[in-house]
Amino acid sequence: MELTGAQILMKVLKEEGVDTIFGYPGGAVIDLYDELDRTDIRHILVRHEQGAVHAADGYARASGKVGVCLVTSGPGATNAVTGIASAYMDSIPMVVFTGQVPSHLIGNDAFQEVDIVGITRPCVKHNYLVQRTEDFARIIKEAFYIANSGRPGPVLIDMPKDMVARKIEYKPTTEVKLKAYNPTYNPNKRQLQRVIKLIEGAKRPLIFAGGGVSLSKASSELTEFARKAQIPVTASLMGLGVFPASDPLWLGMLGMHGTYRANMCTGECDLLIGIGVRFDDRVTGKTDSFASQADIVHIDIDPTSIRKNIPVSVPVVGDCKISLQKLNSMMDGQLDLSGVAENRKEWFDHIVSWKSTRPLDYEQTDVIKPQFVVEKLYELTKGEAIVTTEVGQNQMWSAQFYHFEKPGHFITSGGLGCMGFGLPAAIGAQVACPDMLVVDVAGDGSIQMNSQEFATAVQHRLPVKVVILNNGYLGMVRQWQELFYDKCYASTNMEHAPDFVKLAEAYGAVGLRAAKPEEVEDVLREGLFSPHTVIMDFVVEREESVYPMVPAGAPITDMLLV
């Protein structure tokens, strides 16, 4: 069968089960768009390529599938870079297709030529330049396989225009054979036995779970593990939702803005079991004093994560789900749990007292508190919405005051901390889950970074809800200036913002505003349960700060409290 490169792409995408692509056309990909139009693959036309990549990211997280984007060469490709970097940091499975100038022009500084393979090399899991149409099908298959196996991540395929247009005799590729790529899924049994031994002996154990648990779909195994072994659980920002927040073993988030008891627990624990985490500096604080009394067990599929930031006593390289399944069945057989309750009583008493002395709290005044908005949002959605966030205080308050029961419900740019992520990510999540309520909790600064995507949401009838915590500041930076720079608010005042209600209306969305605490609930009710795209502008306390806070580089138990 004779097929063009473009036809091959469509064929392989179908084989890979792709039903949605986020993208933006241009000269170098016009053949592909022409072909795409003849398939039943849904194309979501965004308004900026960064939006396409974040949307694919949100789609991947909400659906558990690989996100796919298609952008043109040159500026299309460079616009996608921020999104790719964010997906890379958060290990999101994604395949990004970029157009490229025709092969014979590569290297000539041709119109709209950039070396996107070179530019993205440090922020992709792998990338390809298609040099023969004959290789195209194999490359696409490999890309999907690499993106979605081991520690997932974005893979980019750069496609010169002539490679896509050329017709070749097409032979289907079936198996992916990569001699040098072989992720370790099965953990070493002896290491697991050492973990069991440590659990038996521990008086003050702690589980620290991360995004890896969600990526390997291991949250029910984690829950079983924690309950069986009676070990309290904390999580990184990326791990929120992998353990039900309603469980008495739940401590809240760990880290710079973690809960008092979670942070204190790391300081006092004698065993810390890290699962699918990478011990980022926002979690460890000063590494020398992090969990300094504890044996540290680290379970992760990526060997480079282990011992990268902190020393580990028991490294376990393997898939989180398989490792936890094995640990669970080993516990059934071996672990004598009869003494556990007695053994850990003191530890649990301690935790309870930490919680009651320092709960997450804020003071209610006659100005809207941003925390109050998130709390109300949680109440009204019964904790069942998919929440995406922008970056800054809005992100931290969402993490603190919305309580997640299930994975895939909190979608945030964790590693890159990329402002402008939340709206396009919400669009992607809404495409993946049309029947769910999807809410972007935004800051007034961040929302302006990708507000053009309101048009995308309205065009595709995606009823995403945007909750702007409008403090008129780049709030998180302002908070640092307040605490560490003598309140010199250099370039963080954002009072010159558009009228968000009018902006919503200009895009054909619904705009609502609350300026007083008593209006909050009504606006949320009206906005959340509307069938349209809605932007809700909450005029909040301007100089509210996120607490607890651990200053950068300080021990994680050294918290500034309200």
Add this chain to the structure above:
Amino acid sequence: MKEEHIFSMLVDNQPGVLSRIVGLFSGRGFNIESLNVAVTCEPNISRITIMTKANKPIVEQIEKQLNKLVNVIKIRDLTGPDSVKREMALICVNARPENKAEILRIVDIFRCKVVDVGTEHYTIEVTGDEGKMKAILSLLKHFGVKKIARTGIIALFREPK
């Protein structure tokens, strides 16, 4: 404490592969003391030898990070006595008439070769391990080294006897 380590790896012989490896070193702040690349007997596979200097945890990271690259097929730490290590250098040294005999004697003692001669210079080909390189360079320095080109260390694991 920083130690020297020699990593030898087989990689896909494709455009951009070297750049992935070098980019990994620069991006993560690792250090390259020497680097050598050439194709093996199989035209689609190259061998790369990198000497680096780092403390223990970083050495562990370097090896794991290299291993993670999709185009790195196999990697081995060849530090220590279980491998043969060689480097070659071409050294162009000032050779004034009164020094010629002395230089040739050094060449002889070190079992090197003179590969280019002029009225005022010799170009000497030296092969050996690090110790030999250091020794001969320190002797030739006195005459004035005009130019030098070194391959960097290459190494192979010693096969079982």
